[in-house]
Amino acid sequence: MMWQLLTAAAGIHARGVIHRDIKPQNILVADDLSAVKLCDFGLAIRASNLPPTLDMPGSLDARVDAWSLGCVMASVVTGRSVFNALNDPPDEELFAILRVLGVPDEDAWPGFLDTPFAVSWMPKLDLRQPSVMRDIVPETALSDQGFQVLSGLLVCNPERRLTAADALKLPWFAHQDARETTLLVPNKAQALLAL
Numbered sequence: 001m002m003w004q005l006l007t008a009a010a011g012i013h014a015r016g017v018i019h020r021d022i023k024p025q026n027i028l029v030a031d032d033l034s035a036v037k038l039c040d041f042g043l044a045i046r047a048s049n050l051p052p053t054l055d056m057p058g059s060l061d062a063r064v065d066a067w068s069l070g071c072v073m074a075s076v077v078t079g080r081s082v083f084n085a086l087n088d089p090p091d092e093e094l095f096a097i098l099r100v101l102g103v104p105d106e107d108a109w110p111g112f113l114d115t116p117f118a119v120s121w122m123p124k125l126d127l128r129q130p131s132v133m134r135d136i137v138p139e140t141a142l143s144d145q146g147f148q149v150l151s152g153l154l155v156c157n158p159e160r161r162l163t164a165a166d167a168l169k170l171p172w173f174a175h176q177d178a179r180e181t182t183l184l185v186p187n188k189a190q191a192l193l194a195l
Contacts (some may be wrong), residue, residue, distance in 0.1 A: 001029075002073055002149065003173055004036040009069060009164035012038075013062040016047045022068035024075065063158045066167065070153025074133075077142050077150075082133070095121060101156055102131040109157035145172035 005027065012019060019026075021043040028037045047061060074082040083096045094117060103125050104112050112118055118125070133151060142150065149172050152162035167173075 006164045008038045009065050063161045
């Protein structure tokens, strides 16, 4: 499943298109699970039409799709949203993400701790909190190689996040067959429908 989704994303990105709305509801799964496709390109945009952003370099490029694919992957593996902030305001969503992934330090995301969000939330942030993602997605649910893909897609700093094309080069996909969609989830279609 992830091989097909990442291949689709890498394909549209190579053509200069960013989907910008990858989520379980925009993923079609064949009844026999032989094919997985992205749909609903209503928010898609050509990368060349994006405005430049001065505050968050890389925040409006194809890596937004990579982040979304990481969220989908985590949800399929766990059967739920790993950040549990579906209806929260944007600041609360980011806080929920940092509770799971840990607060990036200056090495991981230069300048993050100086952003208005970090400054305003500093009293609530545990700057030493490590990522708890592996606790949420244990090795019994996802192999170390699969977790390498997941954790590479879910990097807060967009400039350090894997692209879809880079994720496909990782060892987890080394022997991937285009027809193989196994993610150690018994019924992937049901897992997507439950989200």
